[in-house]
Amino acid sequence: MHFTSVELIGLAAAMFSTVNQMPQAWKIIRSKDTGSISLYTYSLLWIAVTLWLIYGIVIRDKPLIISNIISIVPITYIYFIKLKNTLSRKDSI
Template identity: 40%
Template structure:
């Protein structure tokens, strides 16, 4: 059961990598919603805290990595507004 969670966490986390790399490369955030990424980044942060509270390593790792990707995009959205 935990392996299934690890696979799911890996896939959903990796799905943010192409957008993050494209945003870094192009410095174009015009197609990205500031509201959506603000809410999403906050939600991922909350999931990370939840992972620590329950001691679930797959939730912690997946959300820390996703948080870094989402925060990168959010910061670039604010910077290149």
């Protein structure tokens, strides 16, 4: 399989965009500490990834769909742990 330079850049961007939340999610899984992250930031990030997923579905772009499904998993986990900690007053917003 041969990729053009532009396709390789796109693949690299998709890979890094997909895995960029994994270290944060892993840290929160281990510590349950979300005090240093913003609920607003993760709300906006979740909305952005969801919109990219919808866009990918509409244009039937499988790499876009797959990468955003993978991305939304740790983002959703982090968001809900942060929300839980905020509502239980362990964290600020």
